[in-house]
Structures are given as C-alpha cells and as structure tokens.
Amino acid sequence: MAITTITTTTTNPGQHYNRFEEAKKLDESKTRVKGLVDPGLTTIPHILHHPPQNSPNPKPSTRNPKLSLPIVDLSSTRSTVVDQIRHAASTIGFFQIINHDIPKIVMDLMLSSIKSFHELPDTTRMQCYGRDMSHGVAYYTNVDLYKCKEANWRDSLEVCLGPTPPEPEYAPEPELTVGLKWHTDPVGLTVLLVNEVRGLQVKHVEDWIDVKPDPSGLIVNIGDILQEATCDFEETMISNDEYKSVEHRVLANPSREPRVSIPVFFTSRMTENMYGPLSEVVSPEKPAAYRQFTISNFMEKYYSEELRGKSVMNAYKVSNI
Ligand SMILES: O=C(O)CCC(=O)C(=O)O
Numbered sequence: 001m002a003i004t005t006i007t008t009t010t011t012n013p014g015q016h017y018n019r020f021e022e023a024k025k026l027d028e029s030k031t032r033v034k035g036l037v038d039p040g041l042t043t044i045p046h047i048l049h050h051p052p053q054n055s056p057n058p059k060p061s062t063r064n065p066k067l068s069l070p071i072v073d074l075s076s077t078r079s080t081v082v083d084q085i086r087h088a089a090s091t092i093g094f095f096q097i098i099n100h101d102i103p104k105i106v107m108d109l110m111l112s113s114i115k116s117f118h119e120l121p122d123t124t125r126m127q128c129y130g131r132d133m134s135h136g137v138a139y140y141t142n143v144d145l146y147k148c149k150e151a152n153w154r155d156s157l158e159v160c161l162g163p164t165p166p167e168p169e170y171a172p173e174p175e176l177t178v179g180l181k182w183h184t185d186p187v188g189l190t191v192l193l194v195n196e197v198r199g200l201q202v203k204h205v206e207d208w209i210d211v212k213p214d215p216s217g218l219i220v221n222i223g224d225i226l227q228e229a230t231c232d233f234e235e236t237m238i239s240n241d242e243y244k245s246v247e248h249r250v251l252a253n254p255s256r257e258p259r260v261s262i263p264v265f266f267t268s269r270m271t272e273n274m275y276g277p278l279s280e281v282v283s284p285e286k287p288a289a290y291r292q293f294t295i296s297n298f299m300e301k302y303y304s305e306e307l308r309g310k311s312v313m314n315a316y317k318v319s320n321i
C-alpha cells in the first residue's frame, strides 16, 4: 500500500505538524473519532480540521429552497415504479423508497445494534479494530486515513456480505458515521438506512440538498458503476451518463445522539472482465463516454486516493484519454 506523508500548516501561522504521524497515532491508538469525545474532549485534533471549502453551506439553498429527494412508492404499479426510478436516476441520482415491506422493527433493530456495537467497552471493541478485510469484516476510522489531507468525523464497521458472507465469529455489523467528505460511491447502487440524526446532503447543480429521511423509508443512490443485478453478476455497465452518480457528503454531527447510517453497497465481483457503456445506451449521437475498464482496476484507483468527488470516474472518460 502506498502511503503518502502530507505535512500541512496549522491554523497558527508558522506552526507545522506531521499529518502522517497524527494519522498513525490515531490509527494505532484504536480510539477512533468516537473515542476522542468519550473522555469529554472539547477541541478536536488538527487532523480532523477541514478547510472552509469542505464546510457545509451556512444556509439552505435560496435558489431551490424546496428541493428534496423524489419518493418512489414501491406499492405502485411496476411501470410507475420503473418510470419514477428512471427519472430520479437520470436527474438527482438519489431517491427514497417507501412501502418496501421491510418491517420498521427490523430497520430499528439494525440501527440500534450498530449503535450498541459502537458503544461496547473499549477493550471489547478494540479487539475488532483493523483494516484487513480478509475475514470479510473491518473496523476502522476513515477509509482513506493515510491518503487524505483532512480526516472525516467517521468510524466504520465494514462487512462484506457476498458472494461469501463472513465467518460466524465475525458478526456482521454495518457502520456509524458522523461526517463524511464529498464523494461519489464506487459501486452500482447504494441502499442506505439512517437514524433520525440528519446530516446527509446531496449535490444538485450548484446546491447541496439536505436529505430529510422518511423514518420508514430507505434512501437509494446511483453509484459510479451502475449494476444490473442478475444472478451471476455478469451484466454490469456504465449507463453512459444516462443515470447520475452524484456527489454527496455528511455534515459533522452537532448533537449528542450519535448518527448511525447503514449503507449497503451493491457492486460486482473483482473479476478481470471488461465493462463499459452498454451498446443499448450508445449511439452515433451519444458515443461511449467512458472507456472499457475492469472493476478491480476501478476499485484500486478509487482506494489509492483520498475520497474526492468524481475524480476516478473522470479518469475513465474518453475525452480525458
Ligand atoms: O452516512 C450517510 O448518510 C452516507 C454514507 C455514504 O455516503 C457512504 O458511506 O458512502
């Protein structure tokens, strides 16, 4: 793994700090960002300071004050649902689904069990800390801790659910987050369950839309690689810009109640198969906007950098070759 040392200036001119050393200290202490506030810390370490351009809009958008995520009601007729999803996927790139038949009690139990995991005594939880996904489970603070300039206020429990689920002793638990830099998801589709603590924002043209989650709904967003969920996972495509993988971020959580989110990422296997825009979405008027790629190459590229908007997708644009 390539590790980059980035040294930046503190807010006090003239003072420097070694970002890599601070990242290493945070990682090796296994305290995670939650562990920083547990003893009652009132200031945050420098590594978590973001420049103003990463900060949230101070006010809601004045251009589009009413913008919100489209709702797709899964109890409607199939053709209505298909039309609504197609429209949402090709405009905002995000939508909320309601009437999905997942009992509310199951959703609440998922959220509360994740919260309980993150609240386990340090000694128990620290045993799980690590970035190695070879057993299908990892638990760490900041996926790009050694690559990013500024760290996010976010601890994650990552579980690989398929094709081989984790061994039983590694209990699957998704993740808790209270702050995430703007990014797109390097997957086909993300289905997201969040608790009542707000924070998710979605970029639409020049605005950041505050997502107001429906308590019994699920949020869905289009990822960089749009996937057709066939049984053998072979039919993968980029929709040639027809569907939008949009930038989103999570604001730092000012409340005492932790923000819990459970994103389930649907993606393809890491094969050497070549993927690219499907022939159905390519025409003389709309030639392929992306070159062919392998999922493993795409993922390697994505995780070799810090989380950063659409930079990886753009690297595959035909116009950028
Ligand atoms: O926590 C959230 O609401 C969003 C999480 C997210 O965007 C991600 O994990 O990719």
Ligand SMILES: [Fe+2]
Pocket (backbone or CB within 6 Å): 183, 184, 185, 248
């Ligand atoms: Fe995301």
